[in-house]
Amino acid sequence: MNNKILVSNLMRAKNKQSFFALHQIQSKIKNLYPDVTVEFHILWDNDDNELSLKNEDHWSNMIDTQIECLHSYNKEFFNQYVKDAYDLNYDDKFKSWKAIYFIVMGHYLRRVKLEKYYLIYDDDILINDDFKHITDLLLAQTPVGITEPANMNCDKVLFKSLVDLYGPEFQQIYLSRNPKALGFNAGFQGIDLSIYDNFLSTDRFETLLNVFQYLSVYDEEGKEIWDDRRFFIDTQQQSFMGLMNTTLSKKDIHILDPEKYFVVPNFGPHPKHGQLDPNDEPDGGWRWGLESKITHFIGHTRGKGKPKQFLDRVEEYLKSNNFL
Numbered sequence: 001m002n003n004k005i006l007v008s009n010l011m012r013a014k015n016k017q018s019f020f021a022l023h024q025i026q027s028k029i030k031n032l033y034p035d036v037t038v039e040f041h042i043l044w045d046n047d048d049n050e051l052s053l054k055n056e057d058h059w060s061n062m063i064d065t066q067i068e069c070l071h072s073y074n075k076e077f078f079n080q081y082v083k084d085a086y087d088l089n090y091d092d093k094f095k096s097w098k099a100i101y102f103i104v105m106g107h108y109l110r111r112v113k114l115e116k117y118y119l120i121y122d123d124d125i126l127i128n129d130d131f132k133h134i135t136d137l138l139l140a141q142t143p144v145g146i147t148e149p150a151n152m153n154c155d156k157v158l159f160k161s162l163v164d165l166y167g168p169e170f171q172q173i174y175l176s177r178n179p180k181a182l183g184f185n186a187g188f189q190g191i192d193l194s195i196y197d198n199f200l201s202t203d204r205f206e207t208l209l210n211v212f213q214y215l216s217v218y219d220e221e222g223k224e225i226w227d228d229r230r231f232f233i234d235t236q237q238q239s240f241m242g243l244m245n246t247t248l249s250k251k252d253i254h255i256l257d258p259e260k261y262f263v264v265p266n267f268g269p270h271p272k273h274g275q276l277d278p279n280d281e282p283d284g285g286w287r288w289g290l291e292s293k294i295t296h297f298i299g300h301t302r303g304k305g306k307p308k309q310f311l312d313r314v315e316e317y318l319k320s321n322n323f324l
Helices: 016-032 057-066 075-086 091-096 100-111 132-139 159-166 168-177 193-199 202-209 228-248 308-320
Strands: 004-011 037-044 070-073 117-121 125-127 144-147 184-192 268-270 274-276 294-296
Touching (some): 075 091, 075 202, 100 117, 100 193, 100 202, 100 228, 144 228, 159 168, 159 228, 184 294, 193 228
Parallel strands (some): 004 037, 037 070
Antiparallel strands (some): 117 184, 125 294, 268 274
16 A cells, blocks of 8 residues: 655645644544655745735744645746746746646656655645545545536536547546536545646647636736636636546546535535525535535635634634644
């Protein structure tokens, strides 16, 4: 059995929320398998401007001392990686659409670190069971997806582009592995890194970068975009990972049981439970999302921060583990 689990993502700062996220999954895995190494590769996204979240000294220190195997990066590291490895300068494009760093980071882990597999894991997730089922899948390096039942199109915006790139066989394989064309959440996915193997040469790496449109979430007047364009901008990375991991992974993707594992927002229509209302009390529309064994607090906060239903549970976790 593999004895290492690689966990990676972009997180906004070394703060209370990121400490909770890292400690939660490290503890879940270590409680099951004490000898397994949980290795984190985190891109800290707090170097943009005065609006960025700042590191918090106490929680930064807690991350450095309590998280056993952490590799930290910033965006400049990956800008330089692209220049050094391929003699390309995409700095301006990357600045417009920072989700590209998720893609480049996976490429780096495959090409430079020679890794085979990793878990994408956001910092606003609750693990609501013992995590054994998923941990065993991670150790077996099985591609894993958790569905978004209220939004099957959440990972489809690049479908035509990838079919154009790979030919009709791409669609055929995709539908053979995911016959219902279920949509997979971006923030919790077990990824087979061999999906990058077609993009290691210089010309193919440029092909990879050109799959995406480098569109800012701010218009020319500096106003944040909230119309239909936002969905395309925000889900390109989700689409690439979901479609490629389903279609080109060496193993068939394991779709977590949608009755037990699912990701839903706290608003909009739900296929089983009707209209979800963020103004409902006391759960703020999160009642059904909290019934999943993995709860991901998705949705734009529009400057309001994460919902009370998440923050209260973070506080409870930290207190129960004597961190507060």
